[in-house]
Amino acid sequence: MAVTLDFVKAISNKPKPQTDNLQFGKHYTDHMFTMDYSTEQGWHNPSITPYEPLTLDPAAMIFHYGQTVFEGLKAYRTEDNRILLFRPEKNLQRMNHSSERLCIPLIEEEVVMEYLKQLISIDQDWVPSAEGTSLYIRPFIIATEPNLSLAPSNRYKLMIILSPVGSYYPDGINPIKIKVENQYTRAVKGGTGTAKTAGNYSSAYKAQEKASNKGYSQVLWLDAIEKKYIEEVGTSNVFFKINGEIVTPMLNGSILEGVTRTTTIELLKEWDIPVIERRITVEELFQEYENGNLEEAFGTGTAAVISPIGELAWGEEKMVINNREIGDLSQKLYDTITGIQTGKLNDVNNWTTEVK
Structure with missing residues (x-):
């Protein structure tokens, strides 16, 4: 054109x-x-x-x-x-x-x-x-x-x-610590949560500041009404590997539809790895952790691509995930997406556009 x-x-x-x-x-x-x-x-x-x-x-x-x-x-x-x-x-x-x-x-x-x-x-x-x-x-x-x-x-x-x-991870792709936010609200269905607009981010500063003061990198937001359903991390969508199956919160009118989120879901389906978009409560996640079924957790976003989660704090409870090490699936997703982005891997899905 x-x-x-x-x-x-x-x-x-x-x-x-x-x-x-x-x-x-x-x-x-x-x-x-x-x-x-x-x-x-x-x-x-x-x-x-x-x-x-x-x-x-x-x-x-x-x-x-x-x-x-x-x-x-x-x-x-x-x-x-x-x-x-x-x-x-x-x-x-x-x-x-x-x-x-x-x-x-x-x-x-x-x-x-x-x-x-x-x-x-x-x-x-x-x-x-x-x-x-x-x-x-x-x-x-x-x-x-x-x-x-x-x-x-x-x-x-x-x-x-x-x-x-530069690289989002100066020292390599290391798992981060995240705190579940119980007090403040990021977005609500019918609001502007599905839009990428400035106020969504500045209104999150207070919760982020509170989490940072306690040594956490990011905040995990819950739904605004019942404060129990997981929505997304401050700068990324979130995924959990539970007993071999990948679960991510479904788009519900308050969650931003990330490009890396979409890419991750499409890759998982290509690899025949079960992936489900559904509502998931933080209580259910903790119970799966207690049962030994929470194998990996990671965020997806443009800045970091894949952000493995090594620790998740919920009130006084803490979930240490995969011994605070990057999981095999997180690493594979990171290597695949960055490989396609940089031309090191064959782009079979025609996801890249060349600037000439």
């Missing part, structure tokens, strides 16, 4: 960070993509310009009512120097799903995909090649109309910024 856009080249290029010291979200490439929306013109003025600060009216509605959505995906450099995206169409589909929930105008997914590929192509020298590194891609939309009325904005800005990032 041929798409045209304005391009303003950066006068000078930034110094690139050392790939052995890349931190998440600390460095940004030379250029960014922007596109505006108004009710009169629709989406218009697609541009790639030098990365620079924004100028917004203090009354811009994003500041006051939080009308925004975002996505996160990655570009990977292969050993033969190609650049691959992993299932990017699913991220743009989910962005439109989020936008619909937040009353934000939908984008033309195929057109924006081409804009995204052009941006990466222009800044392709920023895609790192070291083991475990990638180029993180953050598309997002904000409401820009200066208006304090409590109603959807009539103006928006879509932006895409790029950031080279």
Whole structure:
């Protein structure tokens, strides 16, 4: 698909960070993509310009009512120097799903995909090649109309910024400690839990802070009504291997549908490993642990791909899972997904898209 856009080249290029010291979200490439929306013109003025600060009216509605959505995906450099995206169409589909929930105008997914590929192509020298590194891609939309009325904005800005990032596990893929959250609520059916929107994450800070102060990496959220059904981890969906069968919470109107979650389920089915999406209580999980049936637990998400869980705290109880070691299935999923992402394994499902 041929798409045209304005391009303003950066006068000078930034110094690139050392790939052995890349931190998440600390460095940004030379250029960014922007596109505006108004009710009169629709989406218009697609541009790639030098990365620079924004100028917004203090009354811009994003500041006051939080009308925004975002996505996160990655570009990977292969050993033969190609650049691959992993299932990017699913991220743009989910962005439109989020936008619909937040009353934000939908984008033309195929057109924006081409804009995204052009941006990466222009800044392709920023895609790192070291083991475990990638180029993180953050598309997002904000409401820009200066208006304090409590109603959807009539103006928006879509932006895409790029950031080279290192391995999520600097010391290897090690199991993490997670605390079950009994007090605070992440999302409720009918709310914005299925949308990737800013407020979902900032409202989780308090629970995360409480867990971090006790030495836990993440929070495991329960349902908002009965506080007993497992939903998801702070930054990922969650899976449990119970007596040879994989169980993950079913999508219920408050759980974000992760791209890595979908990929994991599809791979498990390909491997003829039983996988069930259903409601599961934390009490049931603890009982399975007591019975010796809880064999593995792991989260799935873009940032870490697979996050093995070595310890799960529920009130005063603790579940030490698989001796705090990564399980065989977690390792196989991690190796397979990252292998496809980086071109080391054959992509038989056509999940990758090459940027040329």
